[in-house]
Amino acid sequence: xxxxxxxxxxxxxxxxxxxxxxxxxxxxxxxxxxxxxxxxxxxxxxxxxxxxxxxxxxxxxxxxxxxxxxxxxxxxxxxxxxxxxxxxxxxxxxxxxxxxxxxxxxxxxxxxxxxxxxxxxxxxxxxxxxxxxxxxxxxxxxxxxxxxxxxxxxxxxxxxxxxxxxxxxxxxxxxxxxxx
Numbered sequence: 001x002x003x004x005x006x007x008x009x010x011x012x013x014x015x016x017x018x019x020x021x022x023x024x025x026x027x028x029x030x031x032x033x034x035x036x037x038x039x040x041x042x043x044x045x046x047x048x049x050x051x052x053x054x055x056x057x058x059x060x061x062x063x064x065x066x067x068x069x070x071x072x073x074x075x076x077x078x079x080x081x082x083x084x085x086x087x088x089x090x091x092x093x094x095x096x097x098x099x100x101x102x103x104x105x106x107x108x109x110x111x112x113x114x115x116x117x118x119x120x121x122x123x124x125x126x127x128x129x130x131x132x133x134x135x136x137x138x139x140x141x142x143x144x145x146x147x148x149x150x151x152x153x154x155x156x157x158x159x160x161x162x163x164x165x166x167x168x169x170x171x172x173x174x175x176x177x178x179x180x
Contacts, residue, residue, distance in 0.1 A: 001166065005145055008128040009166030014103055014110045015055060016084070016096070016122070017156065019066040019073050021115035022132055023048060025152030028068075042072040045152055051160035052080035058169050061103060065095050067118060092122050113159055115139055115151055130159055 001009075020026045024042045033039040052062050063084025066073060070087065077085040083103070086095045100107065111128035112119070115135040120142045123129035131143035132155035140146045145162070149155040164170040174180040 001162070005128070005162075006166050008144060009111070009163050010168075011109045011127055012060060012111045012163050012167075014061045014063070014099070014105045015113070015159065015163065016063050016065060016099065016110060016126075017113040018115060018119050019064050019070070019087075020068060021134060021151040022113050022155060023064070023073075023076065023151065025150065026115070026134070027152075040068075040070055040072070042070060042076075043152065044072075044076050045154055045157070047154055048156035048160075049076070049080050051157040052082070054164065054173055055160055056081045058164065058167070060163065061105070063099060065089060065092050065099075065122070090118055092118060093125070096122055096125060111159070111163065113156065 017023060023044055029041045030038040031041055055062055061083040063082050064073065064077060065086045067090040073087060074085060084099050089095050107125055108127040110126040111130060112122045112126045113130040114123055115132055117136060117138060120139055123142045129143045130145045130147065131140045132147045132149060132151040134150035147155050147158045149158045161170060164173060
């Protein structure tokens with residue numbers, strides 16, 4: 001691992017991310033609800049989910065800042081024990097500032113994963129900016145790390161492994177599951 005990335009990742013106490021294109025592949029699925037009206041849903045990666053829970057075990061807070069509002073996102077955030085869930089916010093800087101104020105965590109100790117232009121403003125304000133493989137080229141240029149995995153296909157899992165490795169905690173996960 002690049003020494004600069006290692007240092008940045010070792011400091012992370014808060015992992016924030018976009019939803020569509022990061023926790024999902026960006027596809028929006030509309031299905032009819034009981035009343036016949038369409039309901040938007042999303043598909044999430046199970047390996048991302050368990051990895052987010054590992055972060056909570058190790059005291060790293062997590063959260064999402066999304067431009068879209070979706071009950072599926074609320075449910076996923078509850079399942080993986082996210083601390084912060086902000087939806088319906090295209091202007092993300094005020095939300096980031098609110099999270100910093102509530103958490104007491106510094107920007108330098110925060111990582112953010114984003115895939116589209118609305119994420120770049122956040123990426124420029126945190127200690128570790130990360131883009132999944134499917135991110136727009138402009139977003140990749142703003143990132144400290146570009147992942148090999150795409151959103152919805154293990155990108156968050158890759159981030160969690162990077163963070164826990166840099167913090168010397170990945171071996172504990174492997175040991176727990178007898179996978180060392």
